[in-house]
Each structure stands twice: as C-alpha cells, then as structure tokens.
Amino acid sequence: MTMLLDRADYVLAIILFLIGLYALVAKSNLIKKIIGLNIMETAVFIFIITGGLARDGSPPLVTQDTTSPYHDPVSQTIVLVGIVVAVSVTALALSLVTRIHAEHGTIEADELRGGR
C-alpha cells in the first residue's frame, strides 16, 4: 500500500486514463467519445511529466544560479509534441463528426450502427 501511496501521482494518472477509456468505450455519443479520448491523452501527459520531475527541482532554464536538479527537458518536449498531435487528432475527429451529422442527422453511434 505504501508503494502505491508513494506513487499517488501515477495512480491518479491511471484513474484519469481509465475514466477517459470508459467514456471512449461506453458512451454512444461521438462527441463524448472524443472527450474521453482527450481525457486519456491528458492522463498520459500527466504521467510523462510526473516521470520527468525531480524533487525540489527547477525548470530546465539554465540561466538561474541554482544547485537544485533540473526537471527532465526531454519528457517536457515529448509532451509538447504529444499535445500538438492530440489537438490535430481532435480537430480531424470533430470535423468527421460534423460531417457524419450532416450526412446522417445523428451523432449517436448506436443509431448510426442500426440505421441504413
């Protein structure tokens, strides 16, 4: 149990990830599925950023005179790339939903599966 308490940040990221996955799988509304996907992405970003933190660390700007360790610049860069990709995926998914609504008049996956 203490093993998990020490890693509470990771556990919270996992809970957030599972909430997003639940929305993605269980919800029928396509917009809610996209929201779930975004929650999952956010959870992954939190996880990566948490993994790159140093205790009492400072941001990776090397001008300041500091003896404390720096946070990991690579994980922050990876998350920056990830956010851009996440936004791109969301934009494309939302445009597809817009088109689906224009063609079929509904964005409920259940109704789309059943009809026509």
Added chain:
Amino acid sequence: MRRLATLLLLALLAVMLLSAVVELPAPGSPEMPFRSHVSQHYLEQGAEEVGTTNIVKAVLLEYRLFDTFGEAAVIFTALAGVLAVLPPRDRSGSGGHHDRAAPGQVTGYVVGRTVPAIVIFGTYLVLSGHAGPGGAFQGGVILGAAAISLSLGVGSDHAREFLPEHVAAWLHGAAMVVFLLFAAIGPLTGAGVFAYPSTAALPWAREWLMLFIEAGIGAASAAIIASVFWSMEGRA
C-alpha cells in the same frame, strides 16, 4: 451486460497498470532514469552546444529537430484532412451563420480590447522561446485562439479581414516551407541536411535560423488553428 463487460475490462486494465507502476521509481526520486541518461547531457552541454538557455527549446530545435519537422507535418496534414472532410463553402452566398445569435455589444467591446494584448503576448512567446518559457507552438496556438475569440466576439467575417484567404493559404504551409528551406540551406553551407552551419564559420547563422524556424512554426500553427475553427463553425 455491455456496461458490466466494460467495467470488468477496465478493472483488469487497472490491476495491470497499477502492478506495473509499483515497479517504477517514485516520482521525483533520484533513481528516475532521466537523471542518469541523455537528459543530463542536454542540461549540462545544451546551453553551450545550441546557444539557448531554454533546454526544452534546445531539444526541440537541435537534438530532435527531425521530430519537430514531423510534428509540423502532423498539424499540416490534420488541416488538410479537415478541409477535405469539410470543403470550404462559398462565403459570398448565404452562409450558415444566419441562424446564430449576433454577438452582443458587451462581448464585442471586451473582445476588441483584449485581443490586441493576446496577439502581442502570443508574438512575444513565439520570439522569446530560446531564453525563457515559451515557444513557437505555444505562441502560435495563442495567436490562433486570438483569431477564434475575435470570431466569436465580433463575427468571423470581421475576424477574417485580418487574415485574408490567400494569405492564410500560404501561412498554413509556412512551417513546411521553412523546413524545406532549412533542409536546403544545410548542405549549401557544408553542414548536413537538417544541420546548422558551424558557429565558427557563421556565428550569427544559428540564432537567425532558429528564429526563422520558430517564426514559421508559429505562423503555421496560428493559421491552422484559426482555419480549423472557421471550417467547422456555422455547420449544424
């Protein structure tokens, strides 16, 4: 039944993830892998090798420049996909935004007074990323958000006057063009493809090339964010 199966699947996944997390070092502990691997080299040598005090920027624009190129390609491709799925309408005719309530005067006033400050802040972030928090993608997204809030506040017909269609079309590809030029400049100056000229030969070149790449990425992200919004708005 389906809900039960979903919850069961999630519980299984939770157990797997939690048992994996227990094996990791606790957050912030000195045993984290990044404390003994390549990140430390970037932190120690980055300011000297690249010339930026913001090490995230050094990783983005030097050590992993090729990734950044891919990233710029991803948002460009996403915009191409959005425009393919939602073809631009003829805006001279009756647009779809007649059914939308006109923005109120108060909204228009507030947006009109805040957007200039947002634009200045976004531009500052694009241009100052080498020495402090900031960067091209962040600044570009803030500029795009300024265009979106202007569209919502005073109507997109007014907002689009600031970014005419033929200018926007070029700005969408700005990052791609900048990277292509950069890939061409490298071999011309004796460095490899996607490499900066040596500081000994051209001491000013690296700094200006970085600014050039940053400006291209910033302009492209701003134009792409705004165009994605404009291609979706007003459609039911």
